[in-house]
Amino acid sequence: MQALNLDGTLCRNQNDLRECAALWQRALSLDPWDADLHYRLAELLGKSLGDSAGALEHYNRYFELEKLRTGATR
Numbered sequence: 001m002q003a004l005n006l007d008g009t010l011c012r013n014q015n016d017l018r019e020c021a022a023l024w025q026r027a028l029s030l031d032p033w034d035a036d037l038h039y040r041l042a043e044l045l046g047k048s049l050g051d052s053a054g055a056l057e058h059y060n061r062y063f064e065l066e067k068l069r070t071g072a073t074r
Contacts, residue, residue, distance in 0.1 A: 001031045043055070
């Protein structure tokens, strides 16, 4: 999972945004609980790739996970 995340980040830094998105989606298929990665993927999809539906899906998952995380610490 971490290798896919890192490879995705490297692709993003090289401006290979579609490959970055694919790698991050694969990473999330292995660990769907990574809220930060959901957020970064949502940002990439929405702002850079124009995929608002995909971005919304990952923003929603991010907010669900953050709600669980903050509720668990109370």
